[in-house]
Amino acid sequence: MVTSVRASTPAVVIAAPSSGSGKTTVTTGLIGALRAAGHRVAPFKVGPDYIDPGYHAVAAGRPGRNLDPNLVGAERIAPLFAHGAAGADIAVVEGVMGLFDGRIVDSDSGNGTGGSPGGDAGSLGVGSTAHVASIIGAPVILVVDAAGHSQSLAAVLHGFLSYDPSVSIAGVILNRVGSPRHEMVLRQAAARVGLPVLGVLRRHPSLTVPSRHLGLIPAAERNADAVAAVNAMTAHLRGALDLPAIVAAARGRAVPDAAAWSAAEAVAPYRPAASAGSPVIAVAGGAAFTFGYAEHAEMLTAAGARVVVFDPLVDRLPAEAAGVVIGGGFPEEHAEALAANDLLRADLRAHAAAGRPIHAECAGLLYLCTELDGHPMSGVLDIPGHFGPTLTLGYRDAVAVGDSALFRTGERVTGHEFHRSGVGDGALAPAWAWRDSAGRASMHGVATAAVHASYLHLHPAAIPEALCRFVSRSADSGRVPTPQSVGDAPGAS
Template structure:
């Protein structure tokens, strides 16, 4: 029997999906259910709050980055020992990657696409502010827009009064949609945000825990948990995603000249940056690294040095611009990373990792591996990219194609990098050259999902094993 799932969606962003989903996860968990938390899309921040509520890692379901064929297997992998799964959507129910063919009903990467793949019912969270009887027309549109999506109920959010709730419930009755809950306006539940959304739970510390507890209490008091559980689908079938199987079938011979198969030179230590400055990552990344034969050592660049025996370094995304002074103060690590890169250690850096490898970030010293400086910029860069590798690296061979996602408000300045990592075209057709691939360092603003690129992970571990062997022979 597969784990039943319910998808939490909304007509638009800002309706309260994260509050409702996080509180629902916590309330179900509090009621004795083992809850698997998921988030549609490339979001790294919401899963942190989901994870606090569930007591297990929040995971992403992103058809764009991993392929639609992996969504159900990854769902089954992440929910295999749970009683129910709560899947928080992204943006509005039918919002996703904007396609050239605007006649496409279910956009790629949308909540609707994931709900259809899982054959799971959708609960629509509606921001009730400003709504009255006309809510019936809105709900009728969402319920009938696509026959492949099953709208199972409504949760009213930010309800103003008892009379307001009565009117809204009558509107829902008019279109035959049950109201599963009605949440009053609670401004004190807001979680501090910054330029890319909510502040990650890891950074927000005890306040994040308090916010999750408050969301849980609110949902437990105002949502019919039993009705939500009854609504959840139970027919998510198919094999579970298997990291061992993914890397076992990977073609690991990259152009960077790394010979050994994963694990044949022992278990290379892959150091993965974590802590408050490097919070963007996927649970599947560590699972793939370990499946490929690596020993994963998580460290905090704010205060730690490279773990003993490090043979490969992963610097994921995050908010280094918020911690630049502290990162600069850890001079032993900056020096150690620069020396390791100079000696040929494989380094995979995404977004925050790219910034860490520059000479400076907002005037603060960084590792200096890349001939560039970085600064906080005036605008947000956001969106999926269809990229091609322009050079060989420990992860990709020149000419290989990958789907990635950009999400940043920093920019490189005074750059002398002349070997970009990726190339793609802007929506207007302009050629873009981005990142850097030098020696065995691959650094870029582009976030990729390891589950969508298992060969790259296997190659990286192979490169680390080769580096470890070369150091042992030196």
């Protein structure tokens, strides 16, 4: 699974006492400021979130990647970090929630990814910022919303320093500071507990990223606006941070003995035979489908596929597509445009009817439905979709309840749900079973001969065998003519 390449890249982890402290603004601005200073920056995000890495990527000029022990197992975190940091001279990792906030896992719980989700988490929540920082040996810089603090900041910092001494806290960045006198008092409070102040951000209401029902709006939906927002963060942070001190802290990283993860080596035990050919797998992109992990395309390619990206808002399905992947995003924000692309909707129905595989997650599931709140969708699955007020959020330890193009009955995975939508009941075979916090079992998703669709987001590094099955199935299905190769799909003109 790993190569002999090891990464000694300096790194810092940007954490906070709680959500809403300014981690994303500080992280994005810091990445941009370091890049402007001539550094090659590798950006990372703790946890499953897709949106923050999009802004990191704009700032860094390279993909943002995720580090989530719950999704991939603790043993893959350092290798994935080394892989993502290749070619960089510094890495910046944005934390999640509060520094020590992570998933609470029962002692007998496993995540089905081939290893322990937590590893030796100790007093750290599984998958917490502190847990990931400990795994990769990187020092932590705390971002504190200082608007409501004065001398009591010392007590807050003392608590974080003493809670788990194995976590190295290198300094603090003070956010939303008021007057010069306020700054002086805060600096004195930090000095009292021996923490250097590595940055001071004045209250600046324009330094915000637009949000809606599921948090920040993805950078890929905002394009020029996202670039402008990142540039504003970069300009503000360049003058507010002590970059030399932050780089010096990053160079104090205790490098773990971990070799870099390799997509080729991850799929090697399961890779289809070369005689299977190189099937084209069409991956949905564009503004409606912005969620995806960088390792996905890397693993599909390593498994022998050729990945082609298409935009469901404007494109037809590539005629040579042997398999289709439709990931997460916000189809409800683009439902009218998706409905208007009737040629693609017909292409997808023909693709599935021919037995060619489709892998859909969350927004992809909604797009396969007959409709979404009255807007026609592709109709691959005979169930409706709807948007709603209730947030469904959390990790799920799931068991496959039937064979599909990806999974075999009884295989276990850990995924993540994050949505405010639902789909109707239908007479379709479910994809997954899992238990809720009260121990009640329930079925989820859809698994047919051609389609595997559910709300469960999975990290590709945890499912190499499943991805190889998908490539193999795509190669097999691609040996017969595609619907568009013998004429236009139904509904074409």
